[in-house]
Amino acid sequence: MKKSLLIISTLFALLSCKSDRKNTEKQSYSRWVGDIAQNEKIDDVTFKVCNGDSQILQYFNLGQGPVYTGEKSSILNTFKSKYETLSDSDQNGFIRLRFIVNCEGKTGRFRVLQSDENFEEIEFDNKIVNQLVTITKGIEKWGIFYRQDDPIDYYMYLIFKIKDGQLTEILP
């Protein structure tokens, strides 16, 4: 039983790594650029936004810049200690992991976007992507933003710059 649960959750994790970007030509837009709808097949069903999808803001909308629990240095330290560089890797480019932080500082609806150094879409070695997804999902508490004393839900992302398989920068 435990084993089958593990397999299912691994499958979900892999599925959620697929890119969600659509062609920009003649597309029908969502409420806001980059909105992520809940997908029961890949998203954690226990994750809930507190104020409804129509009220989800962007991390910079409150003018405080990106906020991390324990400052960005804690994120940098986490990746520094947990990310294992692939030996002999010639992989270069950018990986963005975008997700929602809810009013409790919990995260869900992770989506991955990957490109080479010239911002052309590519797919990185899964060993790199899966590590980044797993480490990010393992960060338990994110900054909570308040609007007039009420905690809000917001979109956050991490962009990882990869050079020869090494993690050289984490943005924003």
Added chain:
Amino acid sequence: MKKLSLILLVFSFSGLFAQPNCEAYKYQGNTLKYEACIKAMEAGKHYQFSKEYQTILDESLAIDPTFDYAYWAKSIAYLKSGDFVTWKKLIDKAVELNPKEHLGYRGWCRYQFFRDYKGAIKDIEKLDSLVDYDIGQGQNGTYHLNIAKGLCYKGIGEKEKAIAIIENQIKLNEAEDFVGAYDYLHLGVLYLETERFEQAIELFKKQSQNNDLAENQYYSALAFLNLDKPTEYKSSLEKARKLYKEGKQISDPYSNPMDKIYLEDIENQLKKVSKNINDE
């Protein structure tokens, strides 16, 4: 009320919205561009991320597919949501149609949002080669584009080149009494990193007269430490901590700027101070 405050909030951080002069197209007899421009202006009342904003700009491009402004305006939400793939396609169209207008912007964004140092350098240098006027500030107004270019050279490890570029731009900025909020700090850090400690301290002093920051005091402390001045080292760290707690730090609404430090960095240095005192 809540909805109104959301709108106000979102708009106040939607960045600069440099509007083109539609009447100029009319005057030039470019009717198509004039109409596309008038249509695009309708987008101004909507949030950059919204369906309405994007749709109006698509309609503007349907009128005139060469209206670079609309591509640029569409690209912003993708930039800010970190969708570098779509952003790049849109901003490339704007640059292709009007390089003088958009190269500096694309270069700046490559630096600010993606730390794409090489790409930023290429764009800023290309712009410089195309025009005979001052290439001006980066989009958020904090840096002259040449300062940003210098920081990009530092990003790829070419520190001497970075120093030469930033020294030169600061001289020009001083002549116009228009030194950027963090210019001295960045140059001081470059001096510190290349072991020119006295010069570094001189720059940090200038920065503190202009706009003192936790970073400024923190890096001053490191320079004092190298010059074997423990009293100044300690007092600078204490000043750094105070400034940090007062929120006087290098900042940007979208990202963590280069040379930013964290409270942890200051505390770690202070621990060293108390350890040294205990050891004595």
